[in-house]
Amino acid sequence: MYTTTMLEHVELFFKEHAPGEAPIILGYSGGVDSSALLYLLSEYHKRWGAELHIIHIDHGWRETSSQEALILQKQVEALKLPFYLEKIASIRADAEKNLEEKFRDERLKIFRKYYDKLQAGALILAHQKDDLAETVFKRLFEGASLRKLSGLQEVSFYKGMKILRPLLGFSKEELYALIQEKGLPFIEDYTNLDVKYLRARQRVNILPLVEERFGKKSFHHLARLARSMQDYERYMDRNIQKYRDLLVIGSFCSYIPLHSLYPLEFLEFEHFIRVVCEERGDQISHKMLMTLWEKVVLRQSNKKVNLQKTQIFLDRGILFFLPLEKQSLYKKEEIGELPYIFLYRGGIGKLEEETSMETVPCTWQNLLKGRVNLFLPEGPMELGVATLSMRFRGKSLKDLYSEKRIPIILRDIFPAFFQGETMVAHPILGSGLFEAKVRMKNCRLTLLEKKDFDSLK
Structure with a gap:
């Protein structure tokens, strides 16, 4: 039952999002989620001939990780699929959050290397509904913007690399049932329950309390919220097209005359500013956004907001986005x-x-x-x-x-x-x-x- 439903979903998903004849890459950890996805993609590969490459990244978190990598390699090669093994060197970070982010960034760099080398059309990741709910839960209490509450996306991009997540509609419980139905091997990663990591603390200490109080799998409602916020994001992307049409993007500086947009709608303005900042590799806090909004509404001049990389400058109804660090010209x-x-x-x-x-x-x-x-x-x-x-x-x-x-x-x-x-x-x-x-x-x-x-x- 699970096989048919999920295979049909994968087929429909790739009919809509497949990158043509270009190869696809699976990020494979060997856990329940990626093992289920490997099975589904290998079946897809047999039926529709998609060129599939498997990449396993050894984080070195467990003493047995090197041995596990060899086991995974044998499993993949038994399917007659190409297997690539990479290991992340030791990473130091000032804080737990930085450590998790740095490992994620290192993984993406490795995937990007193979993406370019293989001229791939998409990277496939095995995030599922529980991951989506956990992401929204975490961002909600971190004070994330509405835009960030959309959580993980089925289709996203990282520095031009297309990322597909076909399993966001399925829970871990459903994927585990598929594993049992097919008798598929998988690796139990105990670091997923190590409470020194925030994600693990959510799973072990917080989400069980939510389920106890509000019912089993009640936190999956957060996944539904994420879907609604994705619809909201698409709606806002359409609504800010009038801003986009006015935005002039230069080689080092962009600007937008706001005069024709008054009276401004805050949600549109917020969405536009956050999108532009993200495209510049920056982000704006709620406090700074509200400061900027006040200056824009009052039509003030010669006012600035400094972000990490960007200076936003308001002058007579025109917003400028400039690099915060500038070259110095001292002499002729x-x-x-x-x-x-x-x-x-x-x-x-x-x-x-x-x-x-x-x-x-x-x-x-x-x-x-x-x-x-x-x-x-x-x-x-x-x-x-x-x-x-x-x-x-x-x-x-x-x-x-x-x-x-x-x-x-x-x-x-x-x-x-x-x-x-x-x-x-x-x-x-x-x-x-x-x-x-x-x-x-x-x-x-x-x-x-x-x-x-x-x-x-």
């Missing part, structure tokens, strides 16, 4: 032969002669999109810091910035171009004023992403 540097690569406070720039007829005007919007054109006088030139008191086009930079409504956060990021003590061009304000007899050349200024810079080395 001579511009060598073009094309010329240089560092500025925001990242990396490239100056070269324009080869086309196209000219992109110097505005901060165009520059953040990645490119402007400057007309520069011929002759030796330097890059340097432009201070507010400097004169350009007959006015102080301070007055020009105000006149052109240049956001404050951008005023000290980009270097200016100098001949001697004279500023001859500014990447946001354009070229200076010159007599007609001065020979000029059209140059393209491009802001590079790090990957583009690395390719030039």
Whole structure:
């Protein structure tokens, strides 16, 4: 009974989510869950010919783990499937939470290595309904956002690696019944009950009390909550498309003008901010989010919120997302032969002669999109810091910035171009004023992403 139901589910699941003809990888621990999934995938492999690779990661948590790995290898090879064994070296961490996270990160790095090597289309993991409920339970009491209460996803991505979890609809009890029905071997991992780990404390000390008070498997309602929150997340993803349409993503900085979105809806705003932060490899706490929300609603200017990697800056209805750490430009540097690569406070720039007829005007919007054109006088030139008191086009930079409504956060990021003590061009304000007899050349200024810079080395 269990076999038919689960096989049908796996077949339907892969019809919807299978990566075409690309190989698939199973992360195989040898426990009840992954042993059940190995059986189901091997049956799927026989029927539909999917190329299946098995990876076992030995964490070294148990004295018997090396021997167990050899047993698992024999089991997999008996199925005529390729088996790969990796071992995680000893990991040190400041806290239990950090230790669990570091082991998870190491596992994902190993999976990613094989994912790329095998040109796989998906990594398959054996998380089931109990895992989903435990994840939501943990996040709920950690004060997670609504977005995080969706828990484990059937389909997710890690740095471009597709991860599939086809068993989230089945409980551990159901998987164990399948194991018994088929007489499948599995390894009992006693570290799953070691209360020095938070997950184990939940299973041993907390969840039994929940079941005692609210009924057997009552915590599975948390899995249903997770499913509802996944629907909520998809709904919110659609709702914030209007934000997405306005978001300008540059090489080092992104920004969104909020003016047309007022009056703002908090849940949409929260979802958008959290998504952008996650895409930048960062996260925002509830306290910081509420601080930002207050400033945005009151339409304040020149306000900032600093996260671990990102600075969110609000200026006259525009939100900027910038890297928190910036390069420092201390002194002038001579511009060598073009094309010329240089560092500025925001990242990396490239100056070269324009080869086309196209000219992109110097505005901060165009520059953040990645490119402007400057007309520069011929002759030796330097890059340097432009201070507010400097004169350009007959006015102080301070007055020009105000006149052109240049956001404050951008005023000290980009270097200016100098001949001697004279500023001859500014990447946001354009070229200076010159007599007609001065020979000029059209140059393209491009802001590079790090990957583009690395390719030039």
